[in-house]
Amino acid sequence: MEKKTEQFDVVIIGGGAAGLTAAIYCGRARLKTLVIEKALVGGLATYTNEIENYPGFPEGATGLGLMELFHKQAKKFGVKFKLTDVRGVQLEGDDKVVETFRTDYHCKSVIIASGGKPRLTGAPNEEKFLYDKGISFCATCDAAANTDKTVMVIGSGDAAIEEGMFLTKFASRVIVSVMHEEGKMDCNEIAKEEALANPKMEFIWNTTVAEFRGDEERLRSVALKNVKTGEIMDVPVDTCFMFIGYVPNTEIFKGIIDMTRAGYVITNEKMETNVPGVFSAGDVRDKFLKQVATAVGDGAIAGYAAEKYIAESEIFENQIMDKTMPGIVYIWNAVVQESRDLLKEVETFEEKHAGQVKVSKVDVYKSNGIAQRLGIDTVPAAAAVKDGKVAGILTEGISAESLEKLLGL
Amino acid sequence: MAEFTVDCLGEACPVPLMKVQKQMEKMAVGDVLIAQIDHSCAMKNIPEWARNNGHNVEIEEVDDGEWEIVIEKTK
Numbered sequence: 001m002e003k004k005t006e007q008f009d010v011v012i013i014g015g016g017a018a019g020l021t022a023a024i025y026c027g028r029a030r031l032k033t034l035v036i037e038k039a040l041v042g043g044l045a046t047y048t049n050e051i052e053n054y055p056g057f058p059e060g061a062t063g064l065g066l067m068e069l070f071h072k073q074a075k076k077f078g079v080k081f082k083l084t085d086v087r088g089v090q091l092e093g094d095d096k097v098v099e100t101f102r103t104d105y106h107c108k109s110v111i112i113a114s115g116g117k118p119r120l121t122g123a124p125n126e127e128k129f130l131y132d133k134g135i136s137f138c139a140t141c142d143a144a145a146n147t148d149k150t151v152m153v154i155g156s157g158d159a160a161i162e163e164g165m166f167l168t169k170f171a172s173r174v175i176v177s178v179m180h181e182e183g184k185m186d187c188n189e190i191a192k193e194e195a196l197a198n199p200k201m202e203f204i205w206n207t208t209v210a211e212f213r214g215d216e217e218r219l220r221s222v223a224l225k226n227v228k229t230g231e232i233m234d235v236p237v238d239t240c241f242m243f244i245g246y247v248p249n250t251e252i253f254k255g256i257i258d259m260t261r262a263g264y265v266i267t268n269e270k271m272e273t274n275v276p277g278v279f280s281a282g283d284v285r286d287k288f289l290k291q292v293a294t295a296v297g298d299g300a301i302a303g304y305a306a307e308k309y310i311a312e313s314e315i316f317e318n319q320i321m322d323k324t325m326p327g328i329v330y331i332w333n334a335v336v337q338e339s340r341d342l343l344k345e346v347e348t349f350e351e352k353h354a355g356q357v358k359v360s361k362v363d364v365y366k367s368n369g370i371a372q373r374l375g376i377d378t379v380p381a382a383a384a385v386k387d388g389k390v391a392g393i394l395t396e397g398i399s400a401e402s403l404e405k406l407l408g409l
Numbered sequence: 410m411a412e413f414t415v416d417c418l419g420e421a422c423p424v425p426l427m428k429v430q431k432q433m434e435k436m437a438v439g440d441v442l443i444a445q446i447d448h449s450c451a452m453k454n455i456p457e458w459a460r461n462n463g464h465n466v467e468i469e470e471v472d473d474g475e476w477e478i479v480i481e482k483t484k
């Protein structure tokens with residue numbers, strides 16, 4: 001199969017809350033924007049039945065309903081969507097490539113909003129029974145198939161307990177394996193009280209999964225290990241639902257993007273990664289709180305930052321590094337007196353060589369992106385540009401005469 | 410390279426996934442299956458299952474809340 005090539009300004013990997021918000025900002029800035037999502041647009045939030053703490057929805061919202069609104073808003077701004085998974089990336093340089101199995105998407109900026117995937121226990125035979133063979137990560141998907149059956153829930157966080165309670169509407173027994181001692185759970189207090197009062201919910205405390213057991217066809221039982229006594233207990237179940245957290249989806253970025261040891265992408269407060277033009281937002285980032293509300297904040301910053309990066313790239317190539325005329329770039333800060341004083345010298349120089357030298361003034365108070373591209377980290381400073389290359393940098397004694405000397409006039 | 414279609418419109422999980430699995434068994438390597446679905450949870454378990462088995466997956470949104478999951482059998 002021949003691979004197709006398409007051109008975009010921004011490619012956003014992941015269509016969850018962070019990716020969709022970044023898409024709204026990019027689309028609204030009139031950038032040609034593509035969101036690549038490997039399954040359902042909306043991401044992790046669509047696995048949640050109720051979202052009660054996202055501002056603006058006093059009656060609460062369903063995860064799916066809320067994400068449909070995000071999706072609709074992004075589409076309104078002309079954002080394109082492609083529902084497939086990303087196979088590889090080339091992120092270095094100005095021409096970045098995001099590959100899917102049939103198409104190479106070329107772009108100027110990439111936003112990584114790939115979120116996470118369910119964490120596994122690592123217990124023996126786990127791989128054998130994943131998804132359709134008895135281990136599920138989606139109560140919404142598989143609850144109906146477990147009507148009047150016995151299911152197990154692994155975990156005691158908000159997701160585990162809320163999904164467990166949802167399962168009691170279908171299954172006859174919901175057995176919850178909790179690794180903590182009796183009465184201690186990781187979920188919020190309200191969910192905990194409701195769960196403990198629910199007659200269909202049973203708790204097995206102090207336990208973790210020792211082994212998944214079954215036959216060729218599917219999972220038949222889960223062997224739980226008591227972490228205090230070491231005792232193994234075989235619990236027959238029809239389906240085991242696992243909610244023990246998430247691991248970031250960052251395999252394809254390994255060795256390219258800086259990450260924490262756990263694989264979360266490291267960014268600064270502008271959502272910039274270690275690679276210029278590559279930003280990251282949402283649950284895939286190393287951050288304090290992972291919620292729809294914080295994903296939206298990340299997405300807005302990443303979208304805005306990508307737009308600024310692309311605009312700056314164009315100015316840098318077309319104006320600063322102009323090949324047709326020698327140039328002087330004055331890097332200054334409008335709020336610093338010394339910078340303002342020297343501006344007069346630069347203007348004297350500009351008048352004297354009008355038509356022969358192109359003078360650009362870059363105020364770092366607004367953005368230091370161009371200064372960084374020139375390799376300048378002090379203000380005031382001046383750079384001479386000849387034939388599209390930096391010919392010299394001056395950080396002291398800037399005057400009309402020294403600028404002439406710098407440019408070799 | 411034959412192309413097959415399974416109509417899962419109006420069907421809830423896990424029926425679409427089961428239909429896809431049955432059809433995939435009958436197909437040869439290189440064949441393509443198009444599953445028509447309108448139940449959003451099938452957007453999670455079908456692509457997950459197919460990728461987990463190494464197949465190529467791409468999805469088209471044909472209408473609001475209606476999708477075609479394109480699966481290329483690779484082994």
